[in-house]
Amino acid sequence: MITCDEFFAEFADYLENQVSPEVRQELELHLSQCRACYVLYDSSRKTIKIVSESNSFELPQKVFDPIIDRVMSKLRTERS
């Protein structure tokens, strides 16, 4: 079986689903037998899902309205 270091070296690609079938097989064998790496994998997968679905920093359009209004009136003044 591969070592934890070898698992970690492929981990980024595994999370992105970008490993070959042969590599996947090795990694999944490792995951089935190494609790620490399994926890790492499981929690990383959940982290990505949570961040992706969090709608972070999404603000209602009205927050931006005063900024846009300020800029536009500045541009109009410069124009005239």
Next chain:
Amino acid sequence: MSFLGDVGREQQFDPFLVFREGFAFVPNLVQAQSALPRAMTAHAKLEEAVAFRDGAISRIHKERILLSIAAHRRDKYCVALDSGVLSSIGVPRVQIDDLLNDYRQAGLSAPDQALLEFCLRLSRNASSVRFEDIEALRTVGFGDQAIVEAVVVTALALYRGTLSVALGPEPDFKPLELPVANLRAGHEVTHAVGATGGRPKTERRGPYVPAPFLSRSTFPPFAIVEKSHGFIPNFFRAQTLRPDLLEAELDAVSLILLSEDSLTRAQKESILLAVSAANLNSYCVAVHCNLLRGLGLSAEQADQIAVDHHLSNLSKADIALLDFAVKLGTRFSEFSREDTAKLQTLGFKQEQILESIVVTALNNFSNTLQMGLGIEPDFEPPSVFEKNKVNLSGAQPTLMPREGVVHLVDTTQDADSEVVAQAQGGNLQAFEELVRRHTQLIYRALIAILGDTADAQDAMQDTLLSAFKHIGGFQGRSKFSTWLVSIARNAALQRLRGRRNTESLDQDDSQDDRDFRPRQIAAWQENPEQNHSKSEIRQLVERGLLQLPAKYRIIVMLRDVEQLSTDDVARQLGLTVPAVKTRLLRGRLMLREWLAPHLTTSARGAAQ
């Protein structure tokens, strides 16, 4: 040559000794490379591993393949060399003549003939090779080791052939008359025709042969290529069935591509990109676009070389260098000594011209291998290249440079283009409309860099003013939204520079702790989202993102919050895909550490 990692062994490696063992003499083709000794070493490494040994197929098999391909290319030098070698290893003259006249009459067994046919087609029309061709070889009894070896031998035939065309060495043996029969259409390998059209969607994709897992620790050459390239390309991963051949290739690649003593690395990568583009090899185009970005070219510059290098901002000399390589690599029958002379008049030194020839030979080697083994791309090729590729396969296959600026983005696909034109004409209402469409995007780009919500709202104003000031200069080389984000990024960076103790965004990743390893190892809840309200989770994630170092925050924001592809993130930030991947993993792991105390099984009670 420290990049080979094993200096002791290198010092003992004598290319001449290798050739004397393999051929009993040093061929003129090799001596013609003496202006660049490392090219001879690279060549020797390849020949030694690929051609000079009995492997999964015998040396006679290999020489038959090499001879037949040389004959098809009407390469008198290589035909003489390969005939001489076949003779010397005991193949009767009459069989050699039969091979030259018509291999189907040379008394080969049915499997041997099938293998030869496959290799000939791969050498002539690599893009026509399909999974079914590999299956057919398996059916007649060839194992995967033998198939990989045959593909690599074919690649070597093109490596030798490219060198032979460009260097024009004197034959080592009395040249043989090439039979006229070789020119007959009937002798052409036929089933290639018709297979070159679009591939059906359901087609079995590559890689065609299994590639056992080799790690950096069990196969040290991988660690070397990872250091030099920043990642291990699929091109190498797909050949792990034959670590012996792979190691020789990696040595050759290092020797040829990684030095700067003759041509620069960027010049060599540009050659590889331009020739790959002319070969319509999307895999290689994607790889070399990325490597060029890693060498400091912008995504647009690399795309431009892939689409049409004549319109790139390269110097006149460099454009001529690419013309030279493209002609040698893809239209070798038109190549002449005048092409070499032209480079000389432009000031290229002998070893630089030689190196461009060797790089082109290496490109044809790689092209053959990639197509023969169906190796899947590591990255997406630029969409503008793919689009152009489709055009080329149409009725008029012209590669004529177009006039003026090539739009690297299909403006018909950018929903903003009409309103952009109005705004560029000075229409303030059109400008306001554009801005409103993209405020959310701008805001996230700002906060990704600044890490502070109030600062981001202030920077929004700078961004909009700057966008209005510069919109006249927007040329449609990217999507408008991409351009707008780059304006936002500049505004944010300017603000960041005004702060004290700023963190660098460009800081070299290798200076970081390379063993960035997770510390929290407690298991997480089964469905953490169900144990917390949406707003609770969002607050937690936002705080987590804000505490990340900026260089990781930008990547995680673009990839996981904006959900851009890794490739798009790399293009937007002018980074290579491997660099993005490294930072993305680190950013995600840092966020994981941040979230863990709230989301592990033992935290459940506290959360509820």
